[in-house]
Amino acid sequence: MTSDPFFADGGLRRGRLGTAHLVFFTVAASAPLTVLGGGVTTMYAVSGNIGAALGYVLIAVVLAVFATGYAAMSRYVANAxxxxxxxxxxxxxxxxxxxxxxxxxxxxxxxIGLYGLIGAILKDFLSAKAGIDLAWWIWALVAWAVVGLLGVLRIDLNATVLAILLVLECIVVVIFDVVSLAHPADGAITADGISPGKLFGVGFGAVLAFTIASFTGFESGAIYSEEVKDPRRTVARATYIAVAFTGLFYAFSAWALTVLTGPGNAQQATTEAGPGVVFGALDQYAGTIVADIANVLFITSVLAALLSFHNGVARYLFALGRERVLPRFLGATSSRSGAPVAGSLVQSGLAVVVFLAFAVAGRDPVIDLFTWLSGAAAVGVVLLMTLTSAAVVGFFRSRPGPETRWQRSVAPALGTVLLGAVLLVLLVNFDALLAPDTASYLKWLLPALPVAAGIVGLIWGAVLRAARPDTYARIGRVAEQGFHEPGLHPSPEPDSRVAAGRQ
Incomplete structure (x- = not known):
């Protein structure tokens, strides 16, 4: 593979990303304009919870507790x-x-689910504005080509693209917030939409399900830990900034929507108009041009999230290929850009097969492809964070260091309990994320997918331990540059295979 000028067996390019770059990647993954136009409106329509805006603050607090241990461990563990x-x-x-x-x-x-969403909104927008009426999957293919190309280019170029898109969509959300506060229902701004007493009532479980789904991607900073300038500090800073920004920004914008519609009318308005509540208000009060720009940025918001998650998957595949947990070729990087090109190409291949299969089957790109897969993803990410929080406790249990007791054990243990509770609420209320007429078996099959994957992974890990001990010893190794403990491995299993993995 090393004879090919495009491929290399070396690592990712180091030192290309700073804190700002990681913030762009993490916040872009949760797509603020998509959250407002899609997530917030659907949350009010489904839950009927007047105080739902505070749900974002509540989840942000839980994630901040999680981030305490996560950030402390990030100073020792750098792995894509x-x-x-x-x-x-x-x-x-x-x-x-x-x-x-x-x-x-x-x-x-x-x-992959996001390809259904971007295909659908591109189809509707270009049909209405340009008279171009093509199938959703054709537009999904266009987005797929753009993401695939950017995925094999320099990571700092990706960050620049995401930064531009993110800033523009945040400006649109701010314009909506200003418009909403300037034109309150009944002529008066009310705080009912941020009243704690309103949150802990009807539809609270559905609110938590939607809010945690809106944060998906905030935790992805560690994926780029091998490419940052300062591995010991950058991931921690970016994670804290992402949690604080998204939590407050989403809560404020969700409250602004209730000011616009009136708290008591939020459910009816969002049920009838959906994202039209947001874009209709922009059209009415800020002008058609602003509304059209907002619609374009709604599309680019989804594109930014697509690119962010694509980069994350590619780096997971790279790390697993490099450590031989998956086939070795996945560890290949581009000799030109340093991007994990093999992982990027595999992710692109999988994505196109899945969303075209949905198209051939005649499934709806939003109701089926997007909602099914994003719901399963939310369960998987919360499960991952729960396990990671528990892992922080295990990591620091017998490892001395300058971290406080709060960082080493109390916050990670509390985070494990809180995230476990959120996971339980998400599972119990999973049907709130799906259309009412969704087949009943999907309400348990979809959340079971990440759980089943974890079981398969656990079995494969046991197989590697028995059949390929050298490979097993390399699992979870840490990038050596910039760390005092090269070859860092778990405290358990201190046998000869650990030493072999440090060579």
């Missing part, structure tokens, strides 16, 4: 496999392989 490496170094290598399987299912699911 992110959660895979964290779990391997905290709960054991077989657990790490299980985590990698959950991650691959979850992040592939949300990335």
């Amino acid at each position: 496999g992110a959660f895979y490496a964290y779990i391997a170094n905290g709960l054991g290598r077989a657990g790490g392989v299980a985590g990698s399987a959950v991650a691959l299912v979850a992040y592939n699911a949300i990335q």
Whole structure:
């Protein structure tokens, strides 16, 4: 493979990303304009919960507790496999392989599901504005080609693209917020939409399900830990910034929507108009040009999320290929850009097969492809964060360091309990993420997918331990540059195979 000028067996390019780059990747993954236009409106329509805006603050607090231990461990663990490496170094290598399987299912699911969403909104927008009436999957193919191309280019170029798109869509959301506060229902701004008493009532479970899904991607900073300028600080800073920004920004915008419609009318308005509540208000109060720009940025918002998740999956595949957990060729990088080109191409191949299969089957790109896969992804990501929080406790249990007791054990343990509770609520209320007429078996099959993947991964980890001990010893290894503990591995299993993995 090294004879090919495009491929190399070397690592990812180091030192190309700073804190700002990681913030763009993580926030772009959750797609603020998509959250407002799709997630927030659907949350009000389904839950009927007047105080739902505070759900974003509540989940942000839970994620901040999680981020405390996650950030502390990020100073020691730099691996493009992110959660895979964290779990391997905290709960054991077989657990790490299980985590990698959950991650691959979850992040592939949300990335592929987004092709259905972008195909549908491109079809509707271009049909209305330009009279071009093509099938959704053709537009999905266009987006797929763009994402696939960017995925094999320099990571800092990707970050620049995401930064531009993210700033523009945030400006549109701010315009909506200003418009909403300037034109309140009944002429008065009310705080009912951010009243704690309103949140803990009807539809609370559905609110948590939608809000946690909106944060999917905030945790992806660790995926780029081998490419940052300062591995010990950058991931932690970016994660804290992403949690604080998205939590407050989404909560404020969700409250602004209730000001516009009136808290008591939010459910009816969003049920009848959906995203039209947002874009209709922009059209009415900010002008058609602003509304059209907002619609274009709605599309680019989804494109930015597609690119962010694509990069994440490619790096997971790279890490697993490099460590021989999956076929070795996945560890190949581009000799020109340093991008994980093999993982990128495999992810692109899987994505096109799946979304075209949905098209051939005649399934709806949003109601079926997007909602099914994004729901499964939300379960997978929360499960991953729960395991990772537990792994932080295991990692620091017998490892001395400057971290406080809060960082080493209290916050990670509390985060494990809180995330476990969120996972339970998400599973119980999973049907809230699906259309009412969705087949009943999908309400348990979809959330079972990441769980089943974890079980398969755990079995594969056990097989590797018995049949390929050298490979098993390399699982979850840490990038050596910039760290005092090269070859860092889990505390458990301190046998000769650990030493072999450090060579």
